Amino acid sequence: MASDEFPIERGHIMLFARSIGDANPIYYDEEAAKQTEPGQIIAPPTFVQASAQFDPDYFLRPKIGKRWFGSGKEASGSNAPAEPAAEGAARTGGGGGGLHAEQHYEYHRPLLPGMVLHSVSKPGKTWEAEGRRAGKLNFSESITEYYDQDDNLVITARSVGVRTERPATQG
Amino acid sequence: MALKASDLKVGDTHSEEICHELSRTQIVMYAGTSGDYNPLHSDDMFTKNAGYPGVFAHGMLTMGMTGRMLTNYVGDGRLTKYGVRFVSQVWPGDTLTAEATVKEVREEDGQQVVDLDIVTKNQDGTPVLTGSATARVD
Structure with a gap:
């Protein structure tokens, strides 16, 4: 996911x-954070996932x-009509x-509160595999670089998504 | 609070219970903060219609909770890498335990680092997440 402006807020x-x-x-506690090695509030390691909030x-x-x-009153489920949102979800595997x-x-x-990140995403590799439970698996990779307001690289994220032939129901 | 390279041995482990009987509400909280409102994680009606037994947790929630075990172990702001695979689903009611195992202690660009293998298992001992991390140590 990419966002032009991802403000890191306390x-x-x-x-x-x-x-x-x-x-x-x-x-969350500024005073307690002063006693730590970073010396201030920081964001947890997986926080940039929340950049989704700032992706329009x-x-x-x-x-x-x-x-x-x-769903609302009825389960629209994966049979939802091909409205823009549903199409997008089907394409990228959200449904x-x-x-x-x-x-x-x-x-x-x-990653510190007060920073304003911007990110650049690019597609990575794609590959196929055969799953035990879900049939044919189509994997695709996406690489996102998050920069601060001074264009310093803060975090590099690599995400792999998989589209399955059938729901992966074992758990 | 940071780890010392001289105290670490290959095979050392640190483990924590990262959630106890995961609630549906916790999953909804994660949807709300991460912005991932995929109905697979909160909408039982939708999820059953899509062929699943019910809602299940975001993989990223398990990665986030496992990250807590890691930062408790290596210290705040010490991670240089953290990567995982989601190998099985996490369902409401699951109790998860995350464990880090020291794989190697080495020097990288003049800095001591530790490489860790990570596995998070559910109450049946089934791995739900596997991965690795690297952290700066003293």
């Missing part, structure tokens, strides 16, 4: 830390005034057929 970091069940005060076209967020492919297979981060400098 409140967002606190909420994100709660959502991954991380009570480490370095994510992110297909897995309901858009105001647009049809959403999730019934696609899942996140791998995620890799390289950290070049600390």
Whole structure:
């Protein structure tokens, strides 16, 4: 995913830390954070995933005034009519057929509140495999570089998505 | 709080229970902060219609919770690399334990680092996430 402007905000970091069940005060308590090695509030290692919030076209967020492919009174499910949102989800595997297979981060400098990131995404490799449960698997890689407002590389992210022939139901 | 290279041996482990009987609400919280509102993770009706038994957690929630085990072990701001594969789904009610194992202690650009293997397993001992990380050590 790519965003032109991803502001790193203290409140967002606190909420994100709660959502991954991380009570480490370095994510919300400025005074406690001063006693740590980084010396200030920092973002958790997987925080840039939240850049989705700042991607105006992110297909897995309901858009105001647009049809959403999730259910209301009825389960629209993966049979949702081909509205723009549903099409986008089907294409990239957000609906019934696609899942996140791998995620890799390289950290070049600390991610701090107050930074405003911008990112550049490019497609990586694609490959096929045969799954035990889900049939044919189509993998595709995407590489995203996150830069701060001074164009310093902060984090490199490599994401692998997989489209499955059938739902992967074992767990 | 940071690890010392001289104290680390290949095969050393650190493990933590990273969630206890994962709630549907925790999954919704993660959707809300990450911005990934894929109905597969919160909308049982949609998910069953798509052929799954029910909602399941974002892989990135498991990666985030596993990251907590890692930063508790190596210290804040010490990771240089962290990568994972999502090998099995995580369902509401699952209790997950994440473990890091020291693979190598080495020098990289004049800095001591530790390479770790990572595995997160559910209550049945089934791996749900495997991966690796590298962190700066003293």
